[in-house]
Amino acid sequence: MSVSDALSTPPRADEGIDVPLGNDFPEIRAAIRAICRKFPDAYWRDLEDRDEYAEEFVAELGKAGYLGAAIPEQYGGAGLPIRAGCAILEEIHASGCNAYACHAQMYMMGTLLRHGSEEQKRRYLPGIADGSIRFQAFGVTEPTTGSDTTQIKTFARRDGDHYVVNGQKVWTSRAHKSDLMLLLVRTTPADQVAKRSDGLSVLLVEMRDAVGHGLTLRRLDTMVNHQTNEVFFDDLRVPAANLIGRQDHGFRYILDGMNAERILVAAESLGDARYFVARAADYARERVVFGRPIGQNQAIQFPIARAYAEWKAADMVTRAAAALFDAEKPCGEEANIAKLLASEAAWHAAEACMQTFGGFAVAREFGIERKWRECRLTQIAPISTNLILAYLGQHVLGMPRSY
Numbered sequence: 001m002s003v004s005d006a007l008s009t010p011p012r013a014d015e016g017i018d019v020p021l022g023n024d025f026p027e028i029r030a031a032i033r034a035i036c037r038k039f040p041d042a043y044w045r046d047l048e049d050r051d052e053y054a055e056e057f058v059a060e061l062g063k064a065g066y067l068g069a070a071i072p073e074q075y076g077g078a079g080l081p082i083r084a085g086c087a088i089l090e091e092i093h094a095s096g097c098n099a100y101a102c103h104a105q106m107y108m109m110g111t112l113l114r115h116g117s118e119e120q121k122r123r124y125l126p127g128i129a130d131g132s133i134r135f136q137a138f139g140v141t142e143p144t145t146g147s148d149t150t151q152i153k154t155f156a157r158r159d160g161d162h163y164v165v166n167g168q169k170v171w172t173s174r175a176h177k178s179d180l181m182l183l184l185v186r187t188t189p190a191d192q193v194a195k196r197s198d199g200l201s202v203l204l205v206e207m208r209d210a211v212g213h214g215l216t217l218r219r220l221d222t223m224v225n226h227q228t229n230e231v232f233f234d235d236l237r238v239p240a241a242n243l244i245g246r247q248d249h250g251f252r253y254i255l256d257g258m259n260a261e262r263i264l265v266a267a268e269s270l271g272d273a274r275y276f277v278a279r280a281a282d283y284a285r286e287r288v289v290f291g292r293p294i295g296q297n298q299a300i301q302f303p304i305a306r307a308y309a310e311w312k313a314a315d316m317v318t319r320a321a322a323a324l325f326d327a328e329k330p331c332g333e334e335a336n337i338a339k340l341l342a343s344e345a346a347w348h349a350a351e352a353c354m355q356t357f358g359g360f361a362v363a364r365e366f367g368i369e370r371k372w373r374e375c376r377l378t379q380i381a382p383i384s385t386n387l388i389l390a391y392l393g394q395h396v397l398g399m400p401r402s403y
Helices: 003-007 024-038 039-049 055-063 082-094 104-115 119-129 250-286 298-326 330-360 366-377 386-395
Strands: 133-139 155-159 162-169 179-185 200-207 215-221 228-239
Touching: 003 039, 003 250, 024 082, 039 215, 039 366, 039 386, 082 104, 082 250, 082 298, 104 119, 104 179, 104 250, 155 179, 162 366, 179 366, 200 228, 200 250, 200 298, 228 298, 250 298, 330 366
Parallel strands: 133 179
Antiparallel strands: 155 162, 162 228, 179 200, 215 228
């Protein structure tokens, strides 16, 4: 593929899809802001001090029905599109709160909704919708393979009406607070498949039954209160009825969850960018040094203005990615670009805000240093910036595989 071919704009099958602009889902946004006002910065600082999960915050969102927003109405949910999920997560982060405690439920839902059996949906979705079942753990990454997902080692061997799972996962956040884990395993050895992405399967693991019976958790201490774990599998038995879709076809099912994950995490970053830009701009107008507002100085004003412009651009791509996902169109390019641009916009806004507040930015009571640490994570998770660039270089621009 030539550069001119890659950059041309031929007619696409998805032309005509509407991309909403402006303050979409205003009632949902207002309701989320009202919930977030109950959980000020002191709440999040206290959780960090105690290394605790945001139980009260998650319960409040669940009680209001927002954790089941993407679940169809026939299963007890609201039946809303992923764009509504974006609005929910964006407002949480723009309000100074953090959705890491519960966001996985939204992006993992695509795998279950699109590829799960009717029996699985009837069994789990109503409980997920009403908050009685927490679907928060996504077991994919392994310590020896990292982002090379197709080379995972965790193996599930079929034994009658069960799978027997052995292996290890890492960075499995909220596993100790989840009732269900979406688990990617290998079911055919890598040296026996035609394609790297073949031979992988997806299982639903009921954590209450699994912990202590073949599944062991070990908490990981991190720079943010991400509540993450290592997970060890030692002859864990999982019912074959908990296989999602067909055996050995799981990688393509996981991709639905990964595209949703990138879009929703991008929305969180957009919220972070809004938070930092608003805090910085307000302070720059009010803070007077040497007889003038510090925002009158271009060294303060321009980085904030640039961060705002980057947020606007990232917002447009995120909206486009969500529209394609909701229309069940290919959206890998847009989802990855959205995550890339939004995470960078958030980080640049965070840096501008830190510089604007100066020494006060590192005082915990201002809340900025916590958000600064949290938003830095999106440069490396759930996918690193360099892997997104590698994807675009190879799969969009047609250049040789670089890794």
